[in-house]
Amino acid sequence: MTEVHRYPIRTRVLHWLTAVLVFSALFVGFVMVNSLASYGALVRVHMTLGVLILVVVVVRAANRFTHRTPALPATVGSVEHKLVVGSELGLYALMLAQPLIGWAMVSAGGRPIVVFGAIHLPRIAPFDADLYFFLRQAHSVLAYLLVLTIAAHVSAVLLHTLTLRDRMLSRMTFGRDAIEQKGAPSEDREGIMTVD
DSSP, X not given: OOOOOOOOHHXXXXXXHHHHHHHHHHHHHHHHTTOSTTXXXXXXXXXXXXXXXXXXXXXXXXXXXXXXXXXXXXTOOHHHHHHHHHXXXXXXXXXXXXXXXXXXXXXXXTOOEEETTTEEEOOSSOOOHHHHHHHHHHHHHHHHHHHHHHHHHHHHHHIIIIIXXXXXGGGGOOSOOSSOOTTOEEEOTTXXXXXX
């Protein structure tokens, strides 16, 4: 069996919290555009989820870029390593851009931006029908890009975990691991010793 170098607990919590929020927002968004009866209520839920995603992703990005990540399994080659880093950066960019574009879209549409049922957020774009139309299209395109990026991410992790059996998924899961030694130093790709 391969030794697993897990992410710190805070990183794992932020990862799964982000996943739940993003899947919820995407689901509500796709239901919302096909629901006339509940459209208003779904929009309010969707906006609240979007703001939560924005806050959590900012915290997550600060955590990610101020702490080293554990070493990738030996099954990840140098080219794939570059793809992993690039896709991670792309995913962060999409998760930050999507709620900001949604916020700007609602602002340009002239509707009040109310989250959590009572908190009014300021407008971040001027009232403008053409801008609203452009931002609405951008918001839809980014939603599909986000779905594709997440699907690629999940597929890659499952490929490694189920086919290469390098326990890639275990890096981000919870519970005790028979091989993992809590607090044991791990060496990243640059050879720097870190302790989770």
